[in-house]
Structure formats: structure tokens, C-alpha cells
Amino acid sequence: MRSIAVIAFALVAAPALAQENPVLLKAAPGLDKVEAHCASCHTLDYIAINSPFPSAVLWDAEVAKMINVFGAPIDAADAKAIAEYLKKNYGS
Amino acid sequence: MEAFMTRRRLLATAATGVSLAGTSLAAESLFGSPAAAQGLNLPANLPEGVRTQAHLGVLPGKKPLIKLTYRPPNYETPIDYLGTAITPNDAFFVRYHLADIPPVDARSWKLNVAGDGANGRLSIDLDGLKQLPATEVTAVCQCSGNRRGLFEPHVPGVEWGYGAMGCATWKGARLKDVLDKVGLKKEALEIVFDGADHGTVEKTPDFIKSIPVWKAVEDTTLIAYEMNGQPLPHWNGFPARIVVPGWTATYWVKHVTSIAVATKPFDGFWMKSAYRIPLGKFPVVSRFVSQETAADTPITDMVVNSLITSHRDGTSVRSGAPVSVDGIAWDGGFGIRTVDVSVDGGNTWKAAALGADLGKFGFRTWSYRFLPKRGVNTVMARAANVIGQTQTAELILNPAGYHHNVVQSVRLVASPGGV
Numbered sequence: 001m002r003s004i005a006v007i008a009f010a011l012v013a014a015p016a017l018a019q020e021n022p023v024l025l026k027a028a029p030g031l032d033k034v035e036a037h038c039a040s041c042h043t044l045d046y047i048a049i050n051s052p053f054p055s056a057v058l059w060d061a062e063v064a065k066m067i068n069v070f071g072a073p074i075d076a077a078d079a080k081a082i083a084e085y086l087k088k089n090y091g092s
Numbered sequence: 093m094e095a096f097m098t099r100r101r102l103l104a105t106a107a108t109g110v111s112l113a114g115t116s117l118a119a120e121s122l123f124g125s126p127a128a129a130q131g132l133n134l135p136a137n138l139p140e141g142v143r144t145q146a147h148l149g150v151l152p153g154k155k156p157l158i159k160l161t162y163r164p165p166n167y168e169t170p171i172d173y174l175g176t177a178i179t180p181n182d183a184f185f186v187r188y189h190l191a192d193i194p195p196v197d198a199r200s201w202k203l204n205v206a207g208d209g210a211n212g213r214l215s216i217d218l219d220g221l222k223q224l225p226a227t228e229v230t231a232v233c234q235c236s237g238n239r240r241g242l243f244e245p246h247v248p249g250v251e252w253g254y255g256a257m258g259c260a261t262w263k264g265a266r267l268k269d270v271l272d273k274v275g276l277k278k279e280a281l282e283i284v285f286d287g288a289d290h291g292t293v294e295k296t297p298d299f300i301k302s303i304p305v306w307k308a309v310e311d312t313t314l315i316a317y318e319m320n321g322q323p324l325p326h327w328n329g330f331p332a333r334i335v336v337p338g339w340t341a342t343y344w345v346k347h348v349t350s351i352a353v354a355t356k357p358f359d360g361f362w363m364k365s366a367y368r369i370p371l372g373k374f375p376v377v378s379r380f381v382s383q384e385t386a387a388d389t390p391i392t393d394m395v396v397n398s399l400i401t402s403h404r405d406g407t408s409v410r411s412g413a414p415v416s417v418d419g420i421a422w423d424g425g426f427g428i429r430t431v432d433v434s435v436d437g438g439n440t441w442k443a444a445a446l447g448a449d450l451g452k453f454g455f456r457t458w459s460y461r462f463l464p465k466r467g468v469n470t471v472m473a474r475a476a477n478v479i480g481q482t483q484t485a486e487l488i489l490n491p492a493g494y495h496h497n498v499v500q501s502v503r504l505v506a507s508p509g510g511v
Contacts (some may be wrong), residue, residue: 019150020162041191041292043162046250051141053246062248069361071295090141 023048030085033078041072051090059086132158132170133404135253138241142251153325155182160250164188165327168255175401175418177448177455178230179258181320186327187235187256187341189299192290196347198331203315207284207352211275218331221315224265229312231337231453232259232422233344236367236391239496247493254399259422259455262335264316268309271353276305279355281382283308285334288347297361301343302354303336304380312337312453315348337453338425339378340391342367357382367391373488374495375481377424393424396483397497398431398475403504411466411506420455421475427452429478433460437470437501444473464506471502
């Protein structure tokens, strides 16, 4: 209940900036890595709207792009966990 | 599953006190998605993830727009606001690549102009910019990837429907007049723009764009500080943005703080790798020679296009009663010559009546009246411009999902009891 209360507070407080509801992705192994790494640069709705069409190859390429092109500081183990999560839950 | 359960409970909890754009998200469970609950009729061929995630959301100072992503903010204009030649500022779409978007104070804002292709350098404030001769141009600002979400097969990116565009009357100083103040060397090749926004990670390539000198010195290329008679909204580039009429919005750098005159092709990520189209696939008129490779070239002119704004696919109408199908057409700045409309799925075409001409860079409204027959009437619109370009019947595939101008089809279902 505590987390719900926190989120509900954020909903009420948010309009001073922008109305932003939490983006909740599918609960599955690897979600913790996705939330820890991806959400620092962009909200997780980027993942949801780009689904479920990507192939495994495309999700691998997207994760690699975030690291190699956009400079996301993600180590190899976490990158693999993130890619696996995306393929299993938001892939084709 | 736990995340979903949490969300359901959250929605139930929040519904009493919080509504989004006037419609409770708790209604989501009745309609299957937040968008449907809000009465948003999103195109059926968008990725399923868009149809379940997108909903009307509010940025400060804006009407509810179709929220695709919160941060960086990407919000598209609902078609309801695109039926007129001028799009209201508070309904104008919002598109950012990078999430660190500082508020810019107009009093302390400065635009610095320099570079190895300039004879001198200049720092000009907003008052200084406004003291230069003011020019107005009515021009369409359209994201290169507008309608990307309609690509089949889908391609990754922000999955826009029809509304990553708008048309406004922009007022500002000519870029040429500012460049004249520093003086261009004869070796000057490109003009490079940077805005106040940044990535949240230092290594993220800053959003920096260039255009060729020939385009920069056209009389209609502006450093705009007004939009439809008002200061630019924050989300559209306050206090000043670059306006490049005819070219896609990627070059219309918002919150512009720096202009560099370059003697070499600018090779940042957003020029060298992004916003490129394969050579030879599109009828490109404006070439950007210094950035061309053997394989691809930067996107430049918008392709000719149109949008039916009066009806959504599947709308019910009354058979035998006249219906006015209305919409807009635009192109890369050559000007719309005709809009042809078919009401029989493309078998026969007739010319629509064109509305007021706000200049060759603007939206051109059009209208076509007909008597729908009982059953399904498949309405299509096809614009052509003054140099003979027209919309395509089949999608021209390209990896980044640009230049979607496939002729649109809208089914009107007519019955004696229709409305």
C-alpha cells in the first residue's frame, strides 16, 4: 500500500509540472534492470509503444544503440538481462 | 501480473480525485484502453502498444494532446484540431529527442553566432533580434516521422499517427540578416544550430542540426519568436526557434542558443546517422549535397500529402443526405495545385474545392460534397502540387519510417438512420 500511496501523491502533485502517470511494464524477470537503467533517460512508455512488433534482433540492436550511440552506462550482464526482458515481453 | 494488479488498484484509488483530460482512467477497464475510454479513435494499424498506452495527456499550457511518451515529451495533435489551415498554439504537437529541457528566461536568453565560416561573431538578445526587420511566413511544421506508426511492417521510433504536424504563422528575423551581421566567408558550407535542450547522460549526442547555406539564406528561413501572434509556447521552442519552411521539422531547432557557420559538413549523430533517407527512393527536389553519401541523404522537403479531417474511419452517416468531406493538403513548399477525392475506393476521382491560399508553405484546406450510398463508402483524398508530385498508392519503405504519404482511406457507413 505504501508504494500506491506514493504514486497517488505523485499523481496529485504532478500537474504543477506535467501530468505524468507511472508507466508500468509487465512484471517479469529483468524488469528491475529495465527500470534502473532505461528510465534515467526516458520514460518506459518508449518500450510499450514500440511493441509488440520488434524481432529479437531488433531488440538487441535497440539496446546496443542505447549503449553505443546514446552513451547509456549499462554493463554487459545488465544489457543482456534487459534485452531478454524486452524480447520475452515486448517482442514479436 | 503484480504490476497490473497494482495499476488496477491504483486507478480505482485515484479515480475519485484525479481525472485525466476530463475522463477518468478508471473507465479504461470498460473500454479496453485509456484512449478508447477518452473517446480517442486511434488508427487501427498503429502498433498494439500505442493503442494500449497512448492517451490524452496535458503538458502545461497545452490542451490535452495524444501522449505517446512523457519524457522526452512526445505529444501529437488530435485530428480535431487539424481541420483548419492554422493550428492553435495550445494544440500544436510537441516533439523532443532529449529529456533535459530547461526553461529559458527570455531576459537572459542570448543567441551566439560564430564559426570557422564566419568573418566575425555576434551575441544577440531577444530585443536585438526583434529590432531586425520582421518577416512572417505561414508554414507547416511536420515531423519527418509523422505517420511512422502506420508503417507496415512497423519500424522502431516514436510511433506517430497523423498528428505530428501543424501549421502556424511564424514571425521572426530572417536568418540571413543575422548571418549578414557576422559575414559569411566564401568557404561557408553549412549553418549549424544548437538549442538549450540536452540529454540526461553526458555521452548522449546533443541535438545539433545543420542546413546548407543556400537554404539558410532564403528569405523565408527565420529565427522565429512569434507563432500565430503570440510568443512561442515553451514546448514549441520559446523564446526562439529556427523555421525552415518546406523542410521537415528536424531542422526547426527549438530554444536555439547557438548558430555556427561551418566550412565542413557537420558530422554529429543527428546529421550523419539520423534523419536520412535512401537515395533515389523519394522525389527529392532540394538536395543537401555536402551531407550526401553513396547510400543516403538527409531528409529535406516534405512530400506532398493530405489528411481527411472531417470524418474518422468507420463513421456512421445518413444515406442520401449530402456529406461534406473536408481536409487539408500540403507539400514541401511548391504549393498545392489540386486535391482529388474518390468516394468509391479509388475507382473514380473528382476535384475537391480548395480553400483559402495562405501561401505555398501552408496547409491548404479543401472540401468535397457528395451523397453517400447505403453501405460502405470508401473516401480517399489525393493531393498534387504545382510541380506535379502526388501522393503514393503504396508505402515507400525506409528504415527510419519517414515520408509516409500513402493515400488515406476513410470508410463512411451510410444508412437511413445514420447521423
